[in-house]
Amino acid sequence: MQILGSAQVLRERGLEVVICSDGSAHPDDFDLVHLWHLERVHETYIHLARARAAERPVVLTPIYWPWRTGHPVVREPDGRTARQPWAENGRNLLRWCRAQNTFERKAISAALGRSWGRARRELLSSAAVVMPNSEAEAEQLRGEAQHELTIQVVPNGVHARQCREVFAAAAPGERTGVLCVGSFDPRKNQLAMIEALRDEDIELTF
Numbered sequence: 469m470q471i472l473g474s475a476q477v478l479r480e481r482g483l484e485v486v487i488c489s490d491g492s493a494h495p496d497d498f499d500l501v502h503l504w505h506l507e508r509v510h511e512t513y514i515h516l517a518r519a520r521a522a523e524r525p526v527v528l529t530p531i532y533w534p535w536r537t538g539h540p541v542v543r544e545p546d547g548r549t550a551r552q553p554w555a556e557n558g559r560n561l562l563r564w565c566r567a568q569n570t571f572e573r574k575a576i577s578a579a580l581g582r583s584w585g586r587a588r589r590e591l592l593s594s595a596a597v598v599m600p601n602s603e604a605e606a607e608q609l610r611g612e613a614q615h616e617l618t619i620q621v622v623p624n625g626v627h628a629r630q631c632r633e634v635f636a637a638a639a640p641g642e643r644t645g646v647l648c649v650g651s652f653d654p655r656k657n658q659l660a661m662i663e664a665l666r667d668e669d670i671e672l673t674f
Contacts, residue, residue, distance in 0.1 A: 470529070470624065471504060489515075491571040495522035503595070506530035509556070509587040510563055514575040516591055528595035529622070533655075534608055556584035589614060645671030 475485040486493050489511065495501050501519040503512050503526055519526050564580065567573035579587050592598065592613050599622045600606045606619050646665065650656040658674060665672050 469627070470531075473625065473627065474502075490569075491518075491575075495519045495524040498524060500524065501526045503528045503591065504531065506532040506588055506591055507556075509582075509584055509591065510576045510579040512591060513582060513587040514578040516594055517578060520594065525596045526594055527597045527599060528591060529599045529601075530592075530605070530609060532600065532605060532609065534612070592617065645673060647673045649674075 471487060475487055478485050486498070491514070495515075495518050501515065501524050503515055503519075505512050506528065507530075516526060561580070564573060564576040567576060582590065592609070593615060596618065598606075598609060598617050598619050600609060600619065601622065601624050603621055606621055609617060609619065646661075648656075648658060648661055650658075652658060652674075661672065
């Protein structure tokens with residue numbers, strides 16, 4: 469939704485925008501390459517390499533939050549600690565074996581060749597501008613980067629028309645309780661939400 473919403477606004481301003489993840493669009497045909505996601509480098513790094521070869525500037529929307537100890541607890545339902553970044557190299561080997569096409573296999577190979585951590589650092593260091601969604605995310609990136617970053621915080625927005633349609637269709641009366649929307653995943657941390665509200669008289673809806 470972020471990608472589609474950003475593209476729509478840019479098109480409304482008269483710019484040509486092409487959304488591409490399969491390599492069919494070449495950076496030579498564009499003035500700027502906008503990369504999305506700092507963690508899933510097997511999807512992103514190859515596009516950075518192509519942009520650099522074409523000498524095109526890159527901006528990055530990182531969608532990032534660290535997994536390391538010392539940040540909000542993220543646990544699997546059985547108490548295990550959620551996956552750590554070092555595991556990504558192993559996961560990329562499995563992704564390579566399951567790749568559906570030549571470009572996907574080439575993209576994963578590029579990330580494996582650099583390693584997860586090195587590819588991440590190159591994504592950060594190569595971006596002309598890094599555009600996190602919050603100041604908190606920006607601070608995390610500043611703390612982890614090995615050089616000074618040019619950062620422009622771009623908060624997530626909402627789809628105003630869809631929100632109006634939902635409110636118009638909703639039952640009348642005051643809304644109560646807590647609504648948590650998202651995939652069931654350790655990163656979303658629904659378990660901690662349940663534990664936090666267990667002794668409260670508050671309705672919780674997932």
